[in-house]
Amino acid sequence: MTNNQILVDEKPADIGQFTVGRLLPIRKKRQVGPFTFIDHMGPVALGKGKYMDVDQHPHTGLSTLTYLFEGEIAHKDSTGANQIITPGDVGFMTFGKAVTHTERTPAQLRNSNRFTMHGYQVWVALPKELEDMEPNFQFIPKEELPRWQDGQTLYTLVAGTGYGRQSPLKVYSPLFMLKIESPEEQTIKINGELKGEIAIVVVTGSVFEKDSEIKAGQMLISKTENHCDIHVTKNTQLLLFGGKPLGREHYLLWNFVSSDREKLKQAKEDWQDKRFPKVPGDDTYIPFPDIRLK
Template identity: 45%
Template sequence: MQSNVGLILEEKAADIGNFMVGRLLPFRHKRAVGPFVFIDHMGPACLESYKNLDVPPHPHIGLSTLTYLFEGAIFHRDSLGNAIEIKPGEVNWMTAGKGVVHSERTPEYLRQKDKFLHGLQIWIGLPKELEQSDPSFYHISKEDIPTWDEHDVSYKLIAGKLGDKTSPVPVHSPLYFLEIKTQSAQKIKIGDQLYGEVGMYVLEGSITIENNTYGTKQLLIAKEATLCEFETNGETTLYLFGGEPFEEERFMFWNFVNSDKTVLEHAKANWKEQNLEAFPKIPGDSEEYVPLPEYKFNRNN
């Protein structure tokens, strides 16, 4: 039988300033999975009392950001005036549209303490007709995320729609971001509920697909979502994500995503010139910003 695993991508290290992350998407041979265009695995990391996460104000266009933590806390501020702490199990969902600025920092009460940080940061492309929409922000509590158990398997639909379950995260295209946990070996056949393209990331433990075993730090891309089935090997946590891909190609430069390269060029100029009409300051965090990279930097590479 021919394997349904079409591509295996190894997590690669990336430096985001004073913090190293494991980058899952994009890769040269796979730019997106459905509408998902960028995924960073943060940690797990122990930050000593003198180290903190500090990502100063930086811009986005043409995408939605999804932050989901397993451990630790991040304080989010944005140019819409939102200021909120992100805790494990919650979903931070910001749609950049035509332009937004945000910062991500260790909360004040943790800055003098040893702390852990572990989670996922995800970018999801917008449909072409929404790429120039007004920015928006939603924060969803962990109690509002659909969770259920079936045959000793725990599921959590963090975003999107799957079968008769729908997450309250206000996504803009058909997609799913699903957590699956098992405490013992289980055979899971879920392809009949999936659609579009699907990727799998094993956070803990390992899985077996067609007699091949896969563990952590690998992103698996299925050839056919509807054929997705696998066995977990004991205590395992994994994530399935994907959905319907866009008809148009998405281009990426730094923190900007769009189907039109001209729009990217305008965004680059506006940020470099600190055009406050295009990219307003963040209330409470306006003293610094991340400069536009001077060198050629394309996260498609």
């Protein structure tokens, strides 16, 4: 490990009836490019009365990206979007000025059978001029994502640009999210293929950096843009996140992100006074927690 790198361990975070491993933000690094939160969901066994049920809650000033390895999530929001996200698909909710949504185990999985839930949800801050944009939801099926093979290594470009390719997902700043699957021990070249800050999340397997081993559940952040290569062990899966920093500090208050502290305070008041739009047919409500502005 060098002075230009940060090693991050997952920290448990409660999101209602579901616990995730939080990789970002950390004290030393609040964002990687425009990425503000990286949450790892599972792998966890669900079924027989135990399901994912995140009740109606709000967001402002950001986009959330849901990407699954196993299981399914039913997304519903106040724009009227209603979509089941399955492994390999991309669900991308851009909240802008104000949206509420729910995330639940779909009805067809609510039976006596057990299943595994495993995936990631990431938050992407919006540029200042787009923080109050109109909300929208995008769904990209896995078949439409750029996917290619180099030797035995399989690459999937989930979002943004990289390796001379571009994802069909519309994003609002220069960024990338890339999945790499390597069945063999090797060194994977990334220098010149991805632009901006880089975070390497180990999903399975491990990465060797100098004399250090980065294992599943850990993340390596490069503070510079010239991370040359990654040495991986057999059967390693990685997610790479990053991009150009937005150039302005962003603040967090619960589920709200903004470059303006006053907007966060107003969003808090609006949620407490129940002035946000509602998910059609859903009367659930998650109260504002006892937290401070970050």
